[in-house]
Amino acid sequence: MPSSKLLRGLVLAPALLLLSGCNAVLMSPSGDIALQQRNLIIWSVILMLLIIIPVMVLTAVFAWKYRASNTEADYDPEWDHSTLLELIIWACPLFIIIALGALTWVSTHKLDPYRPLDRITAGQAVTAEHEPLVVEVVALDWKWLFLYPEQGIATVNELAAPVDRPIRFKITASTVMNSFFIPALAGQIYAMPGMETTLHAVINKEGVYEGFSGNYSGEGFSWMRFSFRGVSEGEFDRWVEQARTSQDGQLTREAYLKLEQPSAREPIRHFASVTPGLYDAIVNRCVEPNRMCMRDIMAIDEQGGMGIPGLDNITSLDPTLLARLGIAETYRHHYVGGVCNAADYAFGEVLPNTERL
Structure with a gap:
C-alpha cells in the first residue's frame, strides 16, 4: 500500500502542473491604469486581512485554550462585559471601513475611464507632447472592428498602439451589449448599441496581449478575441503603412453592412481606408443609406x-x-x-x- 505522503504527492502533482500554466495578467499588468487597479486590489485585500487573519488566529487560540480538558483555564460564568474588548471589537472594523471607503472614493475618481490620463507612469506626467491616439471600437457579432480616424485605416481583430502614448478609446456596439477588455491594459468597459462609452489608457511595455469580450453575447462569444500590440512609434508607423496597402480596400458603408453579419473565428483583416463618418453612423444606427439617424x-x-x-x-x-x-x-x-x-x-x-x- 502506498504511504500517505505518496498519495498526497500524487494528488498535488496534477494541481501544481495546472497552476504552472496560469498567466496572472491581472496581477502583472503592462499598462499604468491596470497597474493602479492591481494595486487597489492588493490594498483592499490587505485591509480586509487585518480583520480576517486575527479572527481566524484567535478562533484557534480560544478553541485550544478553553477546551474541556484544560482545567487550568479561567471559568467565569458571570462575565458579561469588557470595555476594552468592546472598544477593540468596534474600533478595528470601523477603521477598516473608513480606510476602504477613502481608498474606494479616491480610486473611483482617479481611475474613472472617462477621465483623461494625467500620467504615463508613476514618475512621468502627461505633457502637451503626449497627443492621445484615438481608436474607435465597434463590437460586432462575433468580432471586433477598430477604426483609426487620424490614420484613416480600420482593422478587424487586431489593435496596435505605441508604447507610452495615451490612448482614447471610443466604444460602441452593432447589436447586443458586449464588454471591451484588455486585462494587461485597463479594466473592462461595456460596449452598447446606440451609445458611446470611453476609456483612457496607456501601454508601457512592448508585447502582444490578449483582448476579448467579457460579456456573453451569443454562440460565437468564445471566439470573440483579438490581439493588442504594444509597439514602438516607428513600428506603429510601419504597421499603419502596411494596413494602407491592404488588399481589403476601403471600408465603405456597404462593406460594413456585410462585415457586421454574424460570423465567428474571423481572421485579422486590414482596410486601407474608411468612408468618412462611418463610426458616427454606427453609433447613430444609420449606416443603411435609407435609414433615419x-x-x-x-x-x-x-x-x-x-x-x-x-x-x-x-x-x-x-x-x-x-x-x-x-x-x-x-x-x-x-x-x-x-x-x-x-x-x-x-x-x-x-x-x-x-x-x-
Whole structure:
C-alpha cells in the first residue's frame, strides 16, 4: 500500500502542473491604469486581512485554550462585559471601513475611464507632447472592428498602439451589449448599441496581449478575441503603412453592412481606408443609406415629436442591395427611414404602410 505522503504527492502533482500554466495578467499588468487597479486590489485585500487573519488566529487560540480538558483555564460564568474588548471589537472594523471607503472614493475618481490620463507612469506626467491616439471600437457579432480616424485605416481583430502614448478609446456596439477588455491594459468597459462609452489608457511595455469580450453575447462569444500590440512609434508607423496597402480596400458603408453579419473565428483583416463618418453612423444606427439617424429622431422627440404623422415611417434595405452584399437570406431588419408628412394622411386616417423613404 502506498504511504500517505505518496498519495498526497500524487494528488498535488496534477494541481501544481495546472497552476504552472496560469498567466496572472491581472496581477502583472503592462499598462499604468491596470497597474493602479492591481494595486487597489492588493490594498483592499490587505485591509480586509487585518480583520480576517486575527479572527481566524484567535478562533484557534480560544478553541485550544478553553477546551474541556484544560482545567487550568479561567471559568467565569458571570462575565458579561469588557470595555476594552468592546472598544477593540468596534474600533478595528470601523477603521477598516473608513480606510476602504477613502481608498474606494479616491480610486473611483482617479481611475474613472472617462477621465483623461494625467500620467504615463508613476514618475512621468502627461505633457502637451503626449497627443492621445484615438481608436474607435465597434463590437460586432462575433468580432471586433477598430477604426483609426487620424490614420484613416480600420482593422478587424487586431489593435496596435505605441508604447507610452495615451490612448482614447471610443466604444460602441452593432447589436447586443458586449464588454471591451484588455486585462494587461485597463479594466473592462461595456460596449452598447446606440451609445458611446470611453476609456483612457496607456501601454508601457512592448508585447502582444490578449483582448476579448467579457460579456456573453451569443454562440460565437468564445471566439470573440483579438490581439493588442504594444509597439514602438516607428513600428506603429510601419504597421499603419502596411494596413494602407491592404488588399481589403476601403471600408465603405456597404462593406460594413456585410462585415457586421454574424460570423465567428474571423481572421485579422486590414482596410486601407474608411468612408468618412462611418463610426458616427454606427453609433447613430444609420449606416443603411435609407435609414433615419438616431440623433435626428431624438431631435424630433425633443421638439415634442411628430404625433400621428410620424407613425408611418418604417423601411428596410432594398432587396437588390441585400443581394449585392450577399446577405439576402439573413434576417431582414426594419427601421425608421424618415418622417412622413401630413400629406400622407387623409382626414386623420393613416394610409396603408409601404416600404418607402
